[in-house]
Amino acid sequence: MIMDLDAAATGSPFAPYGTPVRSRLLLGTAQYPSPQVLSDAIRTADVSIVTVSLRREAARAKGGERFWDMIRGLGVHVLPNTAGCRTPKEAVTTAQMARELFGTDWIKLEVIANDDTLQPDLFGLVEAAGTLARDGFKVFPYTTEDLGAAERLLAAGCEVLMPWGAPIGTGRGLANPYALRTMRAYFPGVPLVVDAGMGAPSHAAQAMEMGYDAVLLNTAVAKAGDPIRMAAAFARAVEAGRLAYAAGLMEARDMASPSTPVAGTPFFDLDLKA
Amino acid sequence: MTAVAGRTDVRLEIVVNGEPREARAATLAALLDELGYGDQRVATAINGDFVPERARPGTTLRTGDHVEVVAPRQGG
Numbered sequence: 001m002i003m004d005l006d007a008a009a010t011g012s013p014f015a016p017y018g019t020p021v022r023s024r025l026l027l028g029t030a031q032y033p034s035p036q037v038l039s040d041a042i043r044t045a046d047v048s049i050v051t052v053s054l055r056r057e058a059a060r061a062k063g064g065e066r067f068w069d070m071i072r073g074l075g076v077h078v079l080p081n082t083a084g085c086r087t088p089k090e091a092v093t094t095a096q097m098a099r100e101l102f103g104t105d106w107i108k109l110e111v112i113a114n115d116d117t118l119q120p121d122l123f124g125l126v127e128a129a130g131t132l133a134r135d136g137f138k139v140f141p142y143t144t145e146d147l148g149a150a151e152r153l154l155a156a157g158c159e160v161l162m163p164w165g166a167p168i169g170t171g172r173g174l175a176n177p178y179a180l181r182t183m184r185a186y187f188p189g190v191p192l193v194v195d196a197g198m199g200a201p202s203h204a205a206q207a208m209e210m211g212y213d214a215v216l217l218n219t220a221v222a223k224a225g226d227p228i229r230m231a232a233a234f235a236r237a238v239e240a241g242r243l244a245y246a247a248g249l250m251e252a253r254d255m256a257s258p259s260t261p262v263a264g265t266p267f268f269d270l271d272l273k274a
Numbered sequence: 275m276t277a278v279a280g281r282t283d284v285r286l287e288i289v290v291n292g293e294p295r296e297a298r299a300a301t302l303a304a305l306l307d308e309l310g311y312g313d314q315r316v317a318t319a320i321n322g323d324f325v326p327e328r329a330r331p332g333t334t335l336r337t338g339d340h341v342e343v344v345a346p347r348q349g350g
Contacts, residue, residue: 028350038348053349054317056291056342059310064345068315071346081349089322096324097317101346168350196350218350 010239010246014213016160016191017106017138021048021077024208025238026193027231028218035070037227042074045231049077051108051216054098068102079140081108086121088128095132107132108162108195108216109141118168118196122149126156133157142195145179147186154190161187162195162216165207169219171199174206184211201230201237208241209249289340303330305341316343 013020026049032038042050052071057064071078080098085091088111095107111128113121120143129139133156141153145163153161163183166172174180175197184192194207195216204215215238224230262268285296290309299305302318302325318325319342325333335341 028348030348030350032348051349053347054344055347057314057316057345058291059314060312061314061345064347065315067348068346083349093319093322093324096326097319097342097344100324100326101315101317101344 010242014191016049016140016193019077022046023048023235023238024214024242025204025235026051026079026195026214026216027221028216029067029071030218031222032227035067038222039070039074040228041221041231042076044228045221045235047076047231047235049079050074051079051081051218052102053081053083054094054101077106078102078104079106079108080104081142082110082128084112085110086112086124088124088131091124091128092131092135095128095137096135099137105136106138106140109139120144120164122146125149126152129153129158130156140193145176145183147183150183150187154187160191160193162193164196165194165203165215166197168196170197171220172197173199173203177206177210180207180212181210201233204234205237205241205244208238209244211245214238286335286337286339288335288337291341291343297335300334301331302333302335302341305335306330306343309343311343314345316345318343 014024023046025045025047027042027045027047028051029038050071080102082091082094085094091109091111098107099105109125109129109132111121111124113119122143125141125143126149129141132139139158140160140162141158142162143149143153150161163180166175191213193214193216194212198204198215198217199220207215221227221230221234285298288295288297297305297308299308302320318330321340
């Protein structure tokens, strides 16, 4: 039986834009085998924030309404995205439509530069972030580990940054741990979320051990053999990583060092004579 | 162009969600009615600019307009 540790044991709560949330696992809602599996995954992992999107709707179609009713029934915060947008203008208009549809000023801002990598267009991202922040949005920008872009996003009004772990949907884990460590060290007071590219719970734990405030993922859970169990696995990995960060990891060293005391080792004097 | 109950005798050639259409509606609100959106929860844009719900009745359509009608969907 593991002793229960309260939230205080893991440091200050994750509170994007001043809204404290319980879970540091943010979950996407796409690609699940069924709405029921999605709903069960969210419940099982006790997720506080889920990402959603918007798409063209045909007249008399009911898909959008049904999905929205299901999400609302879960009592979670929704973070709409601007997935698929390639220009600041598209992203801004999509954000405005999302604000009206979902009734939130939170927006996961994506401006995509490249179809193969889905790499953020950092120039367009900064431009759109400024426009949206001036319009009252609380922007969660999907960005890279680039410190210059990060500083410009903060200056544009972003209070949260979401660097990629690896390209969206690849499941490769943290492609550049060195850059992510640097970013964490450079912005000690800024809520940072590793977004995208994680394939296994160990990847999420690694990000949390580095001191990231939260992780955001979708495909690794949705495309797992059993998404509900995988959601639970990620939730535990995120908690374990955060707890480890709060506890303080030991420094790695090059030479072996015995963990069992040397003093009083039997036969020690005989070894010396040999 | 005069709009009687949001409709005109002129047929406008517009594009809705990427599909070319002819519409009699003079305003965006009337267009949503004409197409059968009824009370569906949707958001709208014309030519890349957001049109809030409250502005739809006063937003006049013109030939060549590109209209987007979107709804909530799963996302990552």
